[in-house]
Amino acid sequence: MASWNYRRAADKARKWVLGTGENDGLIFKTGVYLLLVGIGFIYLYPVLFMLVNSFMSLDDLVNSMVKWIPTDLYVDNYVRAWKVLNYPTAFLETVWAAGAPAVLQTVVCGIIGYGFARFEFRGRSVLFVLMLATFIVPPQITMMPTYLMFKEYGLLGSTKTFIYPALLGQGLKSALFILIYYQFFRRMPTALEEAAQIDGAGYFGIFARIAVPMAGPAIIIVFLFSFVWYWNETYLAGLYFGNELAILPLKLQQFVDSYNQLYPPGSPGSQLNEAIKLAGTLLTIVPLLVLYFLLQRWFVEGIDRSGITGE
Amino acid sequence: MRRAFRMTNRRRKALFGFAFVSPWIAGFLLFTMYPMAYSAFLSFQDVKITPTGVKTHFVGWDNYKYAFFNDPTLLAKFLAYLREMALNVPVIVVFALIIALLINQKIRFRGAFRTVFFLPVIITSGPVINELLGQGATTIPNIEQYGMFAMIEDTLSPAIADPVLYLFRQIILVLWFSGVQILVFLAGLQKVDRALYEAARIDGASAWESFWKVTLPVLKPLVLVNVIYTVVYLSTFALNEVIVTIRNNMFSTFTGFGYATAIAWLYFLLICVVLIIWTALIGRQKN
Numbered sequence: 327m328a329s330w331n332y333r334r335a336a337d338k339a340r341k342w343v344l345g346t347g348e349n350d351g352l353i354f355k356t357g358v359y360l361l362l363v364g365i366g367f368i369y370l371y372p373v374l375f376m377l378v379n380s381f382m383s384l385d386d387l388v389n390s391m392v393k394w395i396p397t398d399l400y401v402d403n404y405v406r407a408w409k410v411l412n413y414p415t416a417f418l419e420t421v422w423a424a425g426a427p428a429v430l431q432t433v434v435c436g437i438i439g440y441g442f443a444r445f446e447f448r449g450r451s452v453l454f455v456l457m458l459a460t461f462i463v464p465p466q467i468t469m470m471p472t473y474l475m476f477k478e479y480g481l482l483g484s485t486k487t488f489i490y491p492a493l494l495g496q497g498l499k500s501a502l503f504i505l506i507y508y509q510f511f512r513r514m515p516t517a518l519e520e521a522a523q524i525d526g527a528g529y530f531g532i533f534a535r536i537a538v539p540m541a542g543p544a545i546i547i548v549f550l551f552s553f554v555w556y557w558n559e560t561y562l563a564g565l566y567f568g569n570e571l572a573i574l575p576l577k578l579q580q581f582v583d584s585y586n587q588l589y590p591p592g593s594p595g596s597q598l599n600e601a602i603k604l605a606g607t608l609l610t611i612v613p614l615l616v617l618y619f620l621l622q623r624w625f626v627e628g629i630d631r632s633g634i635t636g637e
Numbered sequence: 638m639r640r641a642f643r644m645t646n647r648r649r650k651a652l653f654g655f656a657f658v659s660p661w662i663a664g665f666l667l668f669t670m671y672p673m674a675y676s677a678f679l680s681f682q683d684v685k686i687t688p689t690g691v692k693t694h695f696v697g698w699d700n701y702k703y704a705f706f707n708d709p710t711l712l713a714k715f716l717a718y719l720r721e722m723a724l725n726v727p728v729i730v731v732f733a734l735i736i737a738l739l740i741n742q743k744i745r746f747r748g749a750f751r752t753v754f755f756l757p758v759i760i761t762s763g764p765v766i767n768e769l770l771g772q773g774a775t776t777i778p779n780i781e782q783y784g785m786f787a788m789i790e791d792t793l794s795p796a797i798a799d800p801v802l803y804l805f806r807q808i809i810l811v812l813w814f815s816g817v818q819i820l821v822f823l824a825g826l827q828k829v830d831r832a833l834y835e836a837a838r839i840d841g842a843s844a845w846e847s848f849w850k851v852t853l854p855v856l857k858p859l860v861l862v863n864v865i866y867t868v869v870y871l872s873t874f875a876l877n878e879v880i881v882t883i884r885n886n887m888f889s890t891f892t893g894f895g896y897a898t899a900i901a902w903l904y905f906l907l908i909c910v911v912l913i914i915w916t917a918l919i920g921r922q923k924n
Contacts, residue, residue, distance in 0.1 A: 355744075362739055365732075366753045368809055372769050373756065438661045445654020446647075453658060460669055462865070464873050464908060466883050466901040468672035470679065470894050473887075474691060475672075494664025504661070529653040558762030561875040565884065578764040607768040611760040618759045622752050 380404070380605040400601070407606035410585045411577045417613065420573040423485045423563070424556035427492035431503060432549040436541065438495050439507025440533055444519075454508075461501035465562060473565060483570030488556065488563075498555050498562075503548045510544040511537060546624050550617075557614060574610040581606050676898040684894035693895075700899035703892075711900065714878045715907060722868060722911045724800055725811050730863050733815040734856070737822035738848075751823075758816035763875030766810070814871065818863040825859040826852070857919075864915050872908050879904050 383400040442454055472491075476482050481490075491497050495504065514537070522532050538545075560575045567573065577584065585598050680700055682693035704711050740750050789805075790798050804811065829852060837847040873880065883904070886897040 358739055358742055358744060361735075362744070362750055365736060365739075365812070366750060368812055369753050369756060372809060372813075373760075376769070434660055437657055441654050441657025441661075445650060445657065447651035447654040447658075450654070450658075453662065456665065457661060460665070462869055462908065462912060463669065463673070464869075464880070464901070464905055466873075466880050467676055467898075467905050468669060470887060470898055470901070471672035471675035472668060474675075474686075474894075491664065491668045493660070494668060495661040496664040496668040529650070529657075533657075554759055558760075558765075559875075560763045561873075561880065561884070575762050575764045578768065603768055603771075607765055611762075611765055614759045618756070619752075622755075 376604050376608050379601055380608050382601045384599060384601075403601045403605040404609070406585075406589070406602050407609055410581060410588055410602075411574065411606055411609060412572065413609060416572050416574050416577050419571060420557060420575075421613075423488060423567070423571060423573050424553050426485055427488040427497055427556050428549055428552040430489060430492040431495075431497045431500060431552045432545060434493060434495050435500055435503040435548060436507050436538070436545065437533070439504045440511050440537055442504070443508045443511035444516075444537075457501055457504060460496075461499070469562060469565060476566060482566060483568050485567075485571065487566035498552070498559060503552065506548055507541070507544055510541055514540055543624075546621075550621060550624060553617075554614060574613075578606055578610045676901065679895055680899040680902050682895045686894065691894075696895070700896045701903070703896060704899055704903060711882065714882060715903075718872075718877070718879050718907065719911070720800075720803075721871065724804060725814075725871060726864060726867050726915065728804060728811050729815045729867050730818060730860060732812060733818035733863060734822050734860075736815070737819050737826060738852075740819075741823060741826045754819055755816045757813035761813060766813075766876055770810075814867065814874075817870075818867060821859055821863055821866075822856060825856050829855045861916065861919050864919060865912060868908065868911055868915065872904075872911075 378394055378396065380403055381399050381401070382396045383398070383402070438457075442450065442457075473482075476487050481487050488497070492500070518536050518540075519532050522536055527535070558575065560579065563571075563573060564576055564579070567576065581603060582598065585602070589598070679693070681695060681697060683696045683699075685692040685694075736754055740747060740754070744750070789801055792798075793801065833851045834847055837851050842850065871877065875881075879900070883897050883900050886892045886900060887894055889896075
């Protein structure tokens, strides 16, 4: 009797530690959590590094004893970075430069994706394959003629250089967004649209009144990704905007120069240090971080719902 | 009568389909087709941008010859690019797969982990990465102090040790590029039928076996999707040496637009080759 009890307890313990053949044993679980926390730390490390170091005074930076916790919250770095970036102006310009093309891309890619998903017409599959193929064409191929074109029409230095391609479904990663909409509309049941058609609604009406309201998850994911990618785009922005449009990431790129203009070298306490640069870096990404933490549910769940992986 | 009506109806629908897609067709011609053709043309020209307009002078294959025989750094940059495509791409995709499998377990704080792993997608831009690189925030601290690097260098032959060290030195950067790929895998994992695992377990398959026999076949198409995405993303990322070179040459008084377009076309070919090789490798494993 006692040995039977003992054996049952041992068996229970074994199951608890090793699991029942599924992935639920203690050892397995511990391993999973250790890995997740470890990899998570690697992901977070640069952000933590940035956050901690941006609050360090010069004394803390030099002091090798201070590694993770600054002796006090030194805000002066942020005050300077704020001025160097000319933050309020640059912030508004960035919101406009990223927001306008993102909105257009969200609308236009939706229309195009719907056209590919719901209509049969001659050449549709050829156009669709061409559309997918544009994804792998690097912008470096098209940017020089486009640059010359924009130059000829005097569009350089304005957000129109981003707006016009987005308006015609050729914005940043447009092919991906059209594909997301395409997959989404393909999966949508056709019954409602057919019913509306019998009631005499036109195709544009059906799209606007029935398809769009149902496409919520796809619309949100496309807008968020589009906004974030436009915000972070610096290569084309640097080329098309030049110095006339000072968006935040570009201001960050010129941080050292701007800093030296604002605080000429040699004047007391003017020396630029890493903490100030990191404060500037953090300031340029804070709007995106706020957006992300407010809407992260949509970022990370939207991909499942938008059906990008197909069926 | 009835048949004629049906035909027009179908035609009408096709016409509307065309109308929906037409913005893309216009954009494709204006912002993709025309620029591609024009840049192919420019790559055979010596281009001077003057205040009165663009002046071109036909030079044949000179720009391409210059790239291969005279440019002192370009070939090295292409080789570095190929090495990056050979090493970073599998690491990114495999890591994305591992992380997706880990988060897909029934674990606590799943949402929090997802948030963390997806964070880099939000904040990864050229200048930000540049600052972090400059401050040394992208390598794991102390990893070199413990003599691990020296140990690897001593025990392995250079052919193996170099890539390993290369990966370790920029492990954070490599991992930071795997956000979207994790989501794609996660979405795929959600679609695996639970009953299949059940059946595999009854047949006596271990978790390890059911991963290879059940999970991976479902994810296979997504592996290809992720590889393509990774290659394209890395190839056009603002810090990529080749694309920086292209822009520098655009405004160089010595080389200019003609040479820059030639490099861009070579680069495009290189990207295509990389994609073809990866696609072939993944496709072959199927058999």
